[in-house]
Amino acid sequence: MEATCPICKGTGFVKKDGGVGLCECRFSQQDINKSLQIPKRFWDAELENYKFENQSETIAYTEALSYAANFDPAEGKGITFVGPPGVGKTHLAVGILKKIYRDKGIRGIFFDTKDLIYRLKSLIEERKTNRAIKAILNHPLIVLDDLGSERLSEWQRELISYIISYRYNNLKSTIITTNFSLTGEEKKSKKIRKVIGEDIELPKALLEERLGPSTVSRIYEMTDVVYIRGRDRRRV
Numbered sequence: 001m002e003a004t005c006p007i008c009k010g011t012g013f014v015k016k017d018g019g020v021g022l023c024e025c026r027f028s029q030q031d032i033n034k035s036l037q038i039p040k041r042f043w044d045a046e047l048e049n050y051k052f053e054n055q056s057e058t059i060a061y062t063e064a065l066s067y068a069a070n071f072d073p074a075e076g077k078g079i080t081f082v083g084p085p086g087v088g089k090t091h092l093a094v095g096i097l098k099k100i101y102r103d104k105g106i107r108g109i110f111f112d113t114k115d116l117i118y119r120l121k122s123l124i125e126e127r128k129t130n131r132a133i134k135a136i137l138n139h140p141l142i143v144l145d146d147l148g149s150e151r152l153s154e155w156q157r158e159l160i161s162y163i164i165s166y167r168y169n170n171l172k173s174t175i176i177t178t179n180f181s182l183t184g185e186e187k188k189s190k191k192i193r194k195v196i197g198e199d200i201e202l203p204k205a206l207l208e209e210r211l212g213p214s215t216v217s218r219i220y221e222m223t224d225v226v227y228i229r230g231r232d233r234r235r236v
């Protein structure tokens, strides 16, 4: 006889945040990670085990939590985490995907940006139907991890610009992580929702230089931008 889940009593549903969500028993840990295409290194990353030691990390955590809790695929709203290596940007992006999947049953997909552009390139070269490409571009929620992480060739830049404009035009939600400031002018910008504290030092390298102003302008509008400073947890 199959054991009945003590939490949902075998229904698969539980009360959550005033509504109904899927019970955790519906998803084994491994299934969730595979389903969301999370890289193995981040299989244990959850919002619940993200630790905050300073104000910017606390705000980043709060923003991540509220983004996941209020996620509505119809709005096409995203979130961008900017900061130096090892502060937990990818950890937060993964944690958000998992929470949205567990609580709302919406399956986001994690992409390393470089991987995604090579994947799309090969689909285009193999003359795979538009359907395969559109299925990726139209997905209601994706992570673009490490956006702009290396020098981009012209076709890579164009492809990223295409992905961003497509998602912008079609109100699709995108979670971005990047080591780069958007324009370098953020502290003056009224549009940036979260420049955290006066002491935050923006990364010197600019996404705008890598991707061009029109792509960055769309990122400004389609995502809330959260700046994180902190120690590199890979090192200390």
Ligand SMILES: Nc1ncnc2c1ncn2[C@@H]1O[C@H](COP(=O)(O)OP(=O)(O)OP(=O)(O)O)[C@@H](O)[C@H]1O
Binding pocket: 045, 049, 050, 051, 052, 057, 083, 084, 085, 086, 087, 088, 089, 090, 091, 092, 146, 177, 178, 179, 233, 234
């Ligand atoms: N605040 C945190 N709480 C718990 N674990 C953390 C935190 N920050 C980072 N880590 C862990 O440290 C490692 C590095 O974090 P992560 O890869 O998310 O950093 P990142 O900001 O994405 O860095 P990069 O810019 O190099 O991609 C991961 O194993 C992650 O789970």
Ligand SMILES: [Mg+2]
Binding pocket: 089, 090, 091, 145, 146, 177
């Ligand atoms: Mg990362």
